[in-house]
Every structure is written in C-alpha cells, then in structure tokens.
Amino acid sequence: MPITDSKTGKLKKDYTVEELIEKAKEMRAYNMVAITAAGSGHTGGTLSIMDIAAALYLKKIRHDPENPTWEDRDRVFWSVGHKAPALYIALAEAGYFPLDDTVKLRKLWSGFEGHPNRLKVISVPSLNKFPLPISIL
16 A cells, blocks of 8 residues: 555555656656765666666555654565665655755765664654665654
8 A cells, every 4th residue: 555644544646556656766866866976876776676666666655755653654665775875765766855855865963864764754653674674664
C-alpha cells in the first residue's frame, strides 16, 4: 500500500508503473546532484537501488509523511548505509522534507549524513542506524 493518510486510511497517491519509472529517473538525477555537491559518495550503489527505493516509498510500503511515527506504518530495514542518498531522495519524494534539501548531503549540520541517522534526519524519527548498518522506517 502506498503513501497513506494515517487518519482516514485513504491513499494519498497511487503511482502507476510508468510514473514510478519516471520518478526513479528523476531521483537518479537528484542523486547525482547531491553526490556531486557533497564532493563524494557511492554513485553506483545509489543509482542501482533507485528503482527499488521509488517502488518501496512511493508504491509499496504503508506510511504517512505527515505522521512519521504512525504506529501502523510499515517498516523497511535499510541494510546499505552507503546508499543513504537514495533513501533521503525517496523520503523527500514521499513528502518527508523538501527534495532540494537533499543537496545538503554530507554538509555539516545538514542531517543528511553519509549513513542514515534517525537523530539527524528531520521528520523521520523512526529512521535508525544499526551497527550493520541497517535502518528502519
């Protein structure tokens, strides 16, 4: 189930496969901008996971960006910390924060660290970095 209104249970937007393909392409472009602005990053990993990130956060998992601590939300274990830019961009596309904020990747005090950190990413209190690293939303 895609992005859901946690109060009513209604879908906020149901993306078609074609829309997801286009979103993933746009997300790849933002990924390259963010990594270039950061001056470093793992482009291969982030580019390769973008279709999965788009499908998960825009189509498959049940979550509400306006209520990120919603008890009935789905959780995703993100086991690839170096692919954090893909996660940030997917969360931005879903509405957790402005997409333009992702170009602050790896900038001091930005919250968009090289590995996900729930204490730093604004609006996503359930995002967690585990030792492996595995993250959850």
